[in-house]
Amino acid sequence: MTNVITVILLLFVIFIVVAFLKTVMVVPQKTAYIVERLGKYHVTLEAGFHILIPFIDRVAYKLNLKEQAIDVPPQTCITKDNISVEVDGILYLQVIDPKNASYGINNYQFASIQLSQTTMRSVIGKLELDKTFEERESINGAIVTAIDKASEPWGVKVMRYEVKNIMPPQTIQEAMEKQMKAEREKRALILESEGERQSKINRSEGDKQEFILRSEGEKQRRINEAEGRAQEIRLVAEATATGIGEISKAIGLPGGIQAVNLRIAEAYIAQLGNLAKTNNTMIVPANLTDISGMVAAALTVMKGTETPKA
Numbered sequence: 001m002t003n004v005i006t007v008i009l010l011l012f013v014i015f016i017v018v019a020f021l022k023t024v025m026v027v028p029q030k031t032a033y034i035v036e037r038l039g040k041y042h043v044t045l046e047a048g049f050h051i052l053i054p055f056i057d058r059v060a061y062k063l064n065l066k067e068q069a070i071d072v073p074p075q076t077c078i079t080k081d082n083i084s085v086e087v088d089g090i091l092y093l094q095v096i097d098p099k100n101a102s103y104g105i106n107n108y109q110f111a112s113i114q115l116s117q118t119t120m121r122s123v124i125g126k127l128e129l130d131k132t133f134e135e136r137e138s139i140n141g142a143i144v145t146a147i148d149k150a151s152e153p154w155g156v157k158v159m160r161y162e163v164k165n166i167m168p169p170q171t172i173q174e175a176m177e178k179q180m181k182a183e184r185e186k187r188a189l190i191l192e193s194e195g196e197r198q199s200k201i202n203r204s205e206g207d208k209q210e211f212i213l214r215s216e217g218e219k220q221r222r223i224n225e226a227e228g229r230a231q232e233i234r235l236v237a238e239a240t241a242t243g244i245g246e247i248s249k250a251i252g253l254p255g256g257i258q259a260v261n262l263r264i265a266e267a268y269i270a271q272l273g274n275l276a277k278t279n280n281t282m283i284v285p286a287n288l289t290d291i292s293g294m295v296a297a298a299l300t301v302m303k304g305t306e307t308p309k310a
Contacts, residue, residue, distance in 0.1 A: 019054040032098035034061035044098050061102040067094045070109055075117050077124035086167040091116050092159040100155025108154045119146040136163050
């Protein structure tokens, strides 16, 4: 009898412990528990301490309210120009309404992945292969819009979608590499020809400027030389005029005529001497000894050139 009572007490203690454990519920942060009462939705428990009715209330679903990153497996898509590409991505979503996420759909993660894959195939099918690499932002935006609209009844909010890889077939990759290599070589040739063209233009411009500067310098040199010669002629003429004026003044002074006679005689004799030095043959005047006559003739010429006084 004692053993029976002990077993009954032990079972009662176990029942009390189990009832207590089922009564007390602590919900972690960023987590929501869906509680059903007698098989029907009753309440959504948020983070904190809660008490349930044992054997009547039960936690049916436990949902994570954090933003979740879900890997979208690779899939084959056909582009607009009939090229098969393998595309994968990452989907970021968050549970907004725990009740709808529990009862609105069986598995919201699986549904979101499938919807993202079908939307990806539809978007890729509208683009050519080259555009798929350039239109990543538009692809991501189209997928987010489509999934977010479809997942609204599920209580799920799609934050963003990111395309990870777009892998064309190996043959297409090799063709693209050849095309890119050809484009790089083309750009290099264009840049080289542009550089050579600019170099020729610069050299011709330099030659042109050099010719202009040289001609300007030559022009200025000739102008300076002409001005110098003109100045020289003017100064010689002025000096000659001054000398002639001084000579005419000196002739009018007492003894001036005698000085002129002497100067003419000296010059006459000197010139005759020069002729004897430079020439083997010389013409001698008939009246060589009549120097006074020659001087008189010269004076007669000088008097004939004098300007009569008024």
